[in-house]
Amino acid sequence: MYALVALGFVLIFKASGIFNYAQGVMALFAAMTLVGIQQGRVPFGHLINEIFVTDVHYFGWKVPTVFAILLTVIVMIGFAFFVQHFIFRHLIGQEPIILFMATIGLACFLEGVSDLMWGSEIRNLDVGLPQGINDAIDQATFQIFGYGFFIDNLDISAAIIAAILVGGLVAYTQYTMQGRAMRAVADDHQAALSVGIKLDHVWILVWALAGIVALVAGIMWGAKSGVQFSLSLIALKALPVLMLGGFTSIPGAIVGGLIIGVGEALFEFTVGPLIGGATENWFAYVLALVFLVFRPQGLFGEKIIERV
C-alpha cells in the first residue's frame, strides 16, 4: 500500500526531475473528488451556502462508480493542465530545489482547496472492491504452517492493481516515444528542447499520470481507512520507502514498500512490547536513516557515476 504512494513520487521524479511533495495531497484530493462525485455532492457547497445563504449539499443523484472514476480522471487531467499552466510553465530551467519548493506550496494550496470543495468530514469510499479476511489463504496456510495468515482481500487487490500499474508504466516509459521524451526532459531541459520536445506537453503528461497514480492510491487507502485528512500524511511514510528503494527505481518503490510495511508490523510485534510499543511511528524513519548512511542511493537506485 505504501508502495502505491511511493510510485507516484518515483514517476514524477524520474520523468521531470521534480520531487513532488504534493503527491500525498493529490491522493487525498483524488479520493475526495471521487467520493464527492459518487455521492453527487455540490462542489464548494459550504462556500456557496455561505455566500448565497442557501442550503444545497447534494445534487440528488448518485453516479455509478465507473463513471465517477472516469470523471475523477478527467478532473485530475484538468488539474495537470492547471498546475502546468499556472506554476511550472514559469519555472522552466530553474533549479530542482525551487521546483521542490513550488510543490510544497502546491501541497498546501491543494489541501485547502480539497477542504473547501468537498468539506472535511471523514467519508467512506466504496468502489466495490472485495473486503475482509481472505478465507482461502487462511485455510491453506493453517494446513501448511499450523497458523492461519490473515490477509485482507483489499490488500490483495491493492497488490494486483499495483503490479498492473507498474508493469504498464514501466513499459510506457521505456518503450514508447513519449516515455522517451519524458525521460529526456528529466535528464536535460536544453538538450530536450534542441531535439524538438515541447516541455509543456511532456510536463502535463507527467502530472496527469501522477494524478492518475494518486487516484489509484487514494482509492485503495480510502477504501481501507476512509477518506480523511490523514490520507495526505501517508505520503510522508512514502519517503522512507523511497530512500530504501532508491528514488529513481520503480521496482525499488515496490520492494521498499513491502520491506517497510512488513518490517514495521514485525518490529511492533517482536520488539514493541519490550520497549513500550508505538514503534510503528518511527521504525520506518530510523530504517531509512540507516540506509542513507550505508547505501545512499537505495537498494535499486541508479549508481551515481560521474566522469570527471
Add this chain to the structure above:
Amino acid sequence: MSHKGTTTADGRTIGSVVMEMRNTTLRFGGVVAIRDISFDIREGEIRAIIEPNGAGKSSMLNVISGFYYPQEGKVWYRGQKCPLMKPFQVARQGIARTFQNIALFEGMTVLDNVMTGRINKMSSSFLDQAFWWGKAQREEVAHRRKAEEIIDFLQIQHIRKTPVGRLPYGLKKRVELARALVAEPSILLLDEPMAGMNVEETAF
C-alpha cells in the same frame, strides 16, 4: 526564391536558400555578442565559421536554434517570414544541432538518446502509444531501423546499450552527432565539432 542548382567540385549540388539571417544583433546587457550579421545558407552547402574564442560563434548558433532572442534582425527558414521561433519549433522545422559542451541525456542509453532524435517524426497519438496499438508499434519499428542505420554509419554499435554518462568524450560527441543526424535535418548545426578530438577521431 528559385535558384538554379549549381554543382561543386566534389559533386554536391547547391540548391535554393534554406535559411537566411538578416541584420541580426544580439546583446547581453552592454556586451554586443553579434553585430549586424547577415548571411544565407543554401541546400547542400557546407558553411564553416572560423573565429577566435568569444567572437560569438556559439551565440549565433543559439540564435538560429532559438535559445537566444536577438534584439534586432530576423532569422527565416525556407523563406517563411515568421517571427522568431522557440527551440522546439526550430527543431520541428528540420534544424538539428550539437552543442559545444555536449548536451546528451546522460542517464539514458545510447540507443535511447539516438531515438529521441526521431521524436519529431512521430505521428501516432497519445492513446496509440499508451495502449501500444498498431500505428505506434509500426512507427517504433521504422524509427528503430533508422536509428540503427545511423548507429552503424557512425560505428557506435558496440555501445548501443551503454548509458551515455559512462562514455568518454569522443564517443559522446559521436552519439550527439548521431542524435542530430537521425532527425534527417535540412540544416545541421555543429558547434565546435572537432574540439577535444584526437588526430584519429578527426580523421574519422
